[in-house]
Amino acid sequence: MGKIGRVDVLRAPPGTRAALLGNEAIARGVIESGISVVTGYPGTPSSEVIMTLHAYRAHELGIYVEWAVNERVAFEITYGASIGGARSMVTMKAPGANVAADPIVSAAYGGVEGGLVIYIADDPGPHTTQTEQDTRWFARMAGLPTISPIDPDEARKFVKVAIELSEALKLPVILRSTTRVAHTVGDVVFGEATEPVKYRGFKKDVKRFVRAGMSWNRERHAWLLQQLRRAEELAVGKGLVSSEGSGEYCVVCEGVSCGHLKEAMRSLGEGEAEKIKVVRLGMVNPIPREWVKKELGGCSKILVLEELSPYLEVTLKAALHGLDAEIVGMEEGIIPSVGELNPAHVTAALNSFLGRPTEAAGTEVQDRAPPRPPPLCPGCPHRNSFVALRFGLAKAGYSPSKVPVFGDIGCYALGVSPPLEAIWTEHSMGASISMAAGLKIGGFEGPVVAVIGDSTFYHAGLQSLIEAVHKRIDLLVMILDNDIIAMTGHQSTPAWARTETGREARPVKIEEVVKAIGVEHVYIVDPYDIDKAIEVVKEAVKKPGVKVVIMKHPCALWEARVKGVKAVYRVLPEKCTSCMACVRVTGCPALYVAEDGKVRIMEEDCTGCGLCARYCPYDAIIRVERR
Amino acid sequence: MAERILNILIASVGGQGGLTLSRVIAAAAVAEGLSVRTGETLGMAQRFGSVMSFVRIGEDVTSPLFGPGEADVFIGMELVEALRRIHYVRKGGVAVAALTLKPPVSSSLGIAPRPSKEELVEELREAFPSIRFVDAVGEARKLGNYRAANMVLLGYVNGLVGILKDESVEAGISAILRPKAVETSIRAYYRGKELAKE
Numbered sequence: 090m091g092k093i094g095r096v097d098v099l100r101a102p103p104g105t106r107a108a109l110l111g112n113e114a115i116a117r118g119v120i121e122s123g124i125s126v127v128t129g130y131p132g133t134p135s136s137e138v139i140m141t142l143h144a145y146r147a148h149e150l151g152i153y154v155e156w157a158v159n160e161r162v163a164f165e166i167t168y169g170a171s172i173g174g175a176r177s178m179v180t181m182k183a184p185g186a187n188v189a190a191d192p193i194v195s196a197a198y199g200g201v202e203g204g205l206v207i208y209i210a211d212d213p214g215p216h217t218t219q220t221e222q223d224t225r226w227f228a229r230m231a232g233l234p235t236i237s238p239i240d241p242d243e244a245r246k247f248v249k250v251a252i253e254l255s256e257a258l259k260l261p262v263i264l265r266s267t268t269r270v271a272h273t274v275g276d277v278v279f280g281e282a283t284e285p286v287k288y289r290g291f292k293k294d295v296k297r298f299v300r301a302g303m304s305w306n307r308e309r310h311a312w313l314l315q316q317l318r319r320a321e322e323l324a325v326g327k328g329l330v331s332s333e334g335s336g337e338y339c340v341v342c343e344g345v346s347c348g349h350l351k352e353a354m355r356s357l358g359e360g361e362a363e364k365i366k367v368v369r370l371g372m373v374n375p376i377p378r379e380w381v382k383k384e385l386g387g388c389s390k391i392l393v394l395e396e397l398s399p400y401l402e403v404t405l406k407a408a409l410h411g412l413d414a415e416i417v418g419m420e421e422g423i424i425p426s427v428g429e430l431n432p433a434h435v436t437a438a439l440n441s442f443l444g445r446p447t448e449a450a451g452t453e454v455q456d457r458a459p460p461r462p463p464p465l466c467p468g469c470p471h472r473n474s475f476v477a478l479r480f481g482l483a484k485a486g487y488s489p490s491k492v493p494v495f496g497d498i499g500c501y502a503l504g505v506s507p508p509l510e511a512i513w514t515e516h517s518m519g520a521s522i523s524m525a526a527g528l529k530i531g532g533f534e535g536p537v538v539a540v541i542g543d544s545t546f547y548h549a550g551l552q553s554l555i556e557a558v559h560k561r562i563d564l565l566v567m568i569l570d571n572d573i574i575a576m577t578g579h580q581s582t583p584a585w586a587r588t589e590t591g592r593e594a595r596p597v598k599i600e601e602v603v604k605a606i607g608v609e610h611v612y613i614v615d616p617y618d619i620d621k622a623i624e625v626v627k628e629a630v631k632k633p634g635v636k637v638v639i640m641k642h643p644c645a646l647w648e649a650r651v652k653g654v655k656a657v658y659r660v661l662p663e664k665c666t667s668c669m670a671c672v673r674v675t676g677c678p679a680l681y682v683a684e685d686g687k688v689r690i691m692e693e694d695c696t697g698c699g700l701c702a703r704y705c706p707y708d709a710i711i712r713v714e715r716r
Numbered sequence: 717m718a719e720r721i722l723n724i725l726i727a728s729v730g731g732q733g734g735l736t737l738s739r740v741i742a743a744a745a746v747a748e749g750l751s752v753r754t755g756e757t758l759g760m761a762q763r764f765g766s767v768m769s770f771v772r773i774g775e776d777v778t779s780p781l782f783g784p785g786e787a788d789v790f791i792g793m794e795l796v797e798a799l800r801r802i803h804y805v806r807k808g809g810v811a812v813a814a815l816t817l818k819p820p821v822s823s824s825l826g827i828a829p830r831p832s833k834e835e836l837v838e839e840l841r842e843a844f845p846s847i848r849f850v851d852a853v854g855e856a857r858k859l860g861n862y863r864a865a866n867m868v869l870l871g872y873v874n875g876l877v878g879i880l881k882d883e884s885v886e887a888g889i890s891a892i893l894r895p896k897a898v899e900t901s902i903r904a905y906y907r908g909k910e911l912a913k914e
């Protein structure tokens with residue numbers, strides 16, 4: 090039965106069984122539903138859809154698949170494609186939907202011709218996201234049909250369902266997942282592939298596509314409401330909602346909570362599970378109200394299982410208003426409001442719901458191991474940039490601990506941990522520059538610094554920089570240019586001359602953009618040349634107005650992968666005095682203290698940047714060529 | 717193991733190959749006709765953070781997670797991370813840890829304790845007396861690639877517990893690893909199996 094070799098996720102025949110990540114399964118879904126345009130902006134846990142399409146060369150199957158500069162541009166590209174009849178998909182993490190909110194909300198009025206799937210990955214936990222925001226409310230606000238799969242195989246199927254719904258309703262459809270669907274590996278069975286559907290014609294229809302006419306907007310609003318009522322019917326017709334069992338005790342679930350529930354019910358013991366009716370909502374906006382009344386109207390008690398917020402609970406309380414059922418869930422504290430749901434929560438909720446004794450919850454075990462917050466990688470150029478910033482400010486006569494440093498979103502935010510403790514804020518994409526400007530405008534007198542990565546700069550830093558330059562704010566902007574979107578798994582930026590698909594691209598150079606915006610003092614330095622980088626910071630911070638220092642060095646992990654590591658560093662124990670300067674300046678995870686109290690280097694992790702050696706006062710760290 | 721669901725917990729440091737290990741097991745389980753769910757708990761960084769992978773295989777698995785005290789099999793790829801997660805193994809379960817120490821930056825900086833290998837081994841034995849230790853990196857290095865330590869560990873636990881058939885594991889390895897790494901990985905797997913018998 091064992092299948093030898095890799096499964097080609099895009100080309101393997103129908104019926105193939107494979108263990109796929111939810112996002113890989115969604116990439117397969119793209120092939121099965123005739124999508125011809127895919128774009129997005131990387132964001133955990135959504136990135137692997139496009140990465141998988143790249144890895145298996147979807148472009149050779151006639152599909153456009155490229156990263157875009159940010160989520161709103163990405164969405165607008167797919168919207169343009171879809172009003173011309175092409176089938177398309179845009180991918181993003183939940184905060185990306187905030188960035189793309191403006192065009193998404195208007196698209197509910199204009200509608201589409203070719204199916205458009207907006208894939209948004211939420212992150213209960215959160216594991217890798219700034220907030221535990223709930224896309225389901227956004228979907229309701231925008232008025233877009235939204236479906237939520239329970240596991241990777243259903244995620245695959247739901248891509249096609251989303252395309253069908255989208256074309257039936259002429260509305261973009263949100264495919265919403267969470268970390269435990271997107272980043273779970275599950276067994277998946279492939280379906281038939283469908284030829285990519287491209288441009289089919291674009292008819293001028295100003296009432297539909299020009300939002301400047303207010304009476305048109307009222308018309309389209311009425312149209313949208315009518316489509317949402319149809320969506321309620323389709324949810325039932327397409328089997329996106331289902332029920333199982335019967336009884337007065339009813340449990341409503343959605344997404345991965347249905348998976349937890351199924352296993353929790355098995356553990357209930359003889360006869361108990363039979364008392365429960367399970368209602369599964371695969372469509373979460375709109376809720377098919379008539380169907381819900383029919384299925385849940387006879388329940389005396391309803392437990393709602395969901396994550397992030399009591400969205401379904403509130404919705405059901407409204408839909409079932411006037412009926413006798415008691416509805417409980419997050420609002421009553423039966424399941425947690427913060428963090429993700431796990432099977433133990435579901436079991437406890439079921440027990441309390443059924444009035445059964447709950448086993449004493451296992452006491453939280455105290456973590457006896459030393460903490461391991463994620464550090465910057467060995468040789469990470471951001472480390473050098475932060476060291477240069479600190480020493481440059483000091484050389485310029487400022488106390489580094491008194492200079493506010495506004496960070497931004499990317500790997501460099503990991504510089505918040507000791508020993509660097511380099512940033513004071515990390516807020517939203519591009520906010521470093523505008524928030525730093527705001528502090529100055531508010532009356533702060535000393536120097537302020539904004540630190541932003543290359544891709545974040547392209548994504549949303551540009552506009553902030555224009556604002557700061559235009560208002561002549563005194564501000565040092567450090568652009569950490571590692572030539573890649575590193576944190577989300579290494580994606581291309583607009584500076585690349587060739588994208589992942591081999592597409593020839595016109596590189597957009599940061600220094601040219603910055604100069605064109607009107608920044609007078611622009612410096613480019615390689616932070617691996619640490620002494621020069623320090624001098625540049627020292628000089629730049631004294632200049633008036635906005636000055637930009639571009640710290641340019643490729644991501645160390647990427648560089649090591651592409652070029653290999655030619656030399657590493659080694660500590661000579663006889664010379665090491667245990668002064669700890671190397672550790673305290675760099676915090677490099679390849680350094681450690683051995684049992685003799687002296688420092689050592691894990692040579693398989695060292696990438697040979699030499700920063701630790703530069704700061705060893707005793708020349709105890711030497712360079713060794715790798716054989 | 718057919719009707720039951722087997723819970724496996726892998727504790728590792730980002731970059732060690734813990735995620736690859738969980739994917740190989742998942743692919744092997746599917747090659748064997750089983751269903752599978754994995755869940756990863758990892759920090760933001762791609763590497764050097766604390767990583768916990770849940771793998772669940774069986775006839776009809778629907779949830780990717782399980783709780784402390786519920787792992788049938790525990791694989792620690794690094795001693796500090798093994799200690800952090802050892803409470804996940806159930807009574808009567810099987811635990812294996814690699815004799816690898818990667819002290820976190822907090823230890824090097826002296827803001828957190830700096831336990832030695834021996835102390836960690838001792839603490840792990842206290843927490844779970846039947847835990848076994850393997851020099852997985854050393855064994856993998858002898859075979860030509862220290863990165864295959866994860867496959868040594870897989871062979872070791874499969875030798876002890878008999879989770880999956882050898883040919884399923886081989887299928888899983890060739891489905892997940894780069895073609896270049898397949899041969900060494902398979903050899904590392906069998907080496908691990910041998911060690912379990914010693």
Ligand code: SF4
Pocket residue numbers: 467468657658675677678679680690694695696697698699700701702
């Ligand atoms: S040279 Fe030093 S600072 Fe650079 S990666 Fe190696 S150990 Fe870390």
Ligand code: SF4
Pocket residue numbers: 660664665666667668669670671672688704705706707708709710
């Ligand atoms: S800076 Fe040099 S002398 Fe000081 S602890 Fe590090 S290696 Fe040893």
